[in-house]
Amino acid sequence: MESGLISVDRWKSGSQAYFLTHMHSDHTRGLSAGWSHGPLFCSRTTASLFPSRFPGFDLSLLRVLPLSSSWQSLSLRSPSSGSPLLLHFIAIHAHHCPGSVMFIFRGDFGCFLYTGDFRWECDDAAVEEARTTLLAAVNDFPVDILYLDNTYCNPIYSFPSRLLAANLIAHLILSHPSHDIVIGVDSLGKEDLLLHLSRTLNIKIWVWPERLRTMHLLGFQDVFTTDTSLTRVRAVPRYSFSIQTLEGLNLMCPTIGIMPSGLPWLKTPFKGDANLSASLLTANNGRKPAAQQRELLLLQGAVHMFHENMYSVNYSDHSCYEEIGEFINLVKPKSMKGIVVSSSCYVDPLYYFGRVCGVSQPPELLLLRPDSREQFRAVRIKSYSTKDETINSKKEKWRKGDGRSSLRRNKKRRARIQVKCAKIAEVD
Known part of the structure; x- marks a missing residue:
């Protein structure tokens, strides 16, 4: 595809149409209230967040895309020749955060798939509809280039499903009945985790005022509160989550901190870290031995203790290595490129999965x-x-x-x- 046609999660001038995968800040750098470079295509949920994220943004620029198997069309013009071009595209649920989508583009230039950030868990029924839509699309139009969320494209990253990790966090909270709980989250994402904890523990979850407005925009009216007297579980901004903060809180009330993330939050585990997953499940899980043993295997190493009162749990909104491999084998692209290149765990996906594309020489x-x-x-x-x-x-x-x-x-x-x-x- 020649330059000057479309941009995905890039917001400089010079393109004829712009596509946003989701509303996380690392994908909206360059967007502002005064941005006006062209039509912006996104999901309905993402569009609903624009007034609060970018007050004063010209909403007439937004083009809301349905999540369906129907292809959309857009007339463009070649920047080099001036001849008309027809772009066909489709949006598919990425299951990363509310409103997140991946895009398939096709035309005379070929067929490209841009995943944005995604988590397609292997046995998740909610993903099955998206998987069916994708499979139908790539069967008709083979993918020439896959632009892949390669955040955890490394076999050292294997973590449990979000449901299993959420249960582990619930067990961790139950094992500290006299403690306040703080959970580090971003301004968007981890809503399913917080809803699961609220239902499982039968409690409200405290969030900061801006986060509460986002929750209301997403349709969650009764689960969250800004009144600290109503709950002992608080979701706090991830940037404020620190050992110093926890030490200060513990001067007033016993408090533990939980960071849900696919990456360990700190490098050096606390000496009490050993076998936390097993001990938590054994103490709090009433499952039958066979089911519990399966969970123990899946959750081995999923929780880390980095301080006397600080835990990291492998709850991730990005696909792990096994899930990335399954996705690549489903798509079978002719070539692929990773969209994440600054992560400490970065690996070019062609190294581990280049054989799917027919690549014989390993990268450097x-x-x-x-x-x-x-x-x-x-x-x-x-x-x-x-x-x-x-x-x-x-x-x-x-x-x-x-x-x-x-x-x-x-x-x-x-x-x-x-x-x-x-x-x-x-x-x-």
Whole structure:
């Protein structure tokens, strides 16, 4: 597809149509109340959030897309030749956060699939309709390029379904009956988790005022409150979630913090971290032994204790490695590109799944950030940096070591190699 036709989650001028996958801030950088570069296509739920996220935005620019198997059409004009072009596209539920969608585009240029952020759990009935729509589309129009959410495109990332992780968080709360609970969340996302906790524990959930307005826009009227006297469970902005905050809260009332994320929130676990998943389920789960054993296997390592009162639970709105593989095998693209390149877990999807596209040569070998000074983990990823020719010499220096170099300076060196080209940085 030639430049100047459409943009997806990119908001600079120069395109004839713009497409928004969802309302997370890392996908709306460049959007503002005064933005007016062209028609903006998005889901109905995302459109409903515009007045609160961008007060004064010209809502006449919005084009609301249905989530159906029907293709939409848009007339464009080739920037190079001036000849008319017809773009066909469809929006499919991405199951990442409220309003999130992926787009399939087709025309004389071929067929492209842009996932945005997504979580398609293997056995989730809610995903089945979206999977059926996608399969029908790609059977008729094979995908030339897949632009993939590769946030966890690495076999070291295997975590349970969101339902199992939500149950684990509920068990964690029940195991602290005398504590207040704070849960770190973003301004959008994790609504299903909070609703599950409210139903399971039969309580309201406190949220901050801006978050409450978002909940009301999403249709959740009676579950959430801004009155701290009505509940001991509070969902707080993730940026305010810290050890210092928890220590301050514990001076007033016993409090634990829970961070739901596919990535461990901190690097160094607390010494009491061992086998937390098993102990929580054994203490609080009334399931039969066989069912409980299955959950224990799925949840092994899903909860980490990073402080006396701080926990991280593997609740993720991004697909894990196994789910990414299943998605790629469903689509069978001719080629693919990862849309996340600044994550610490970044791996080019062609390394692990290039065989689906017929790629025989693996991408280049680069070092990811090591877990410690003594241990380096090497994985093969494709570099987008102009500094690639320096990789071998830098690795050799790291191996030999430099007694005069501080640990801080070595970390900075590794960070420069690891982070190549920031496109989408937010990970949850």
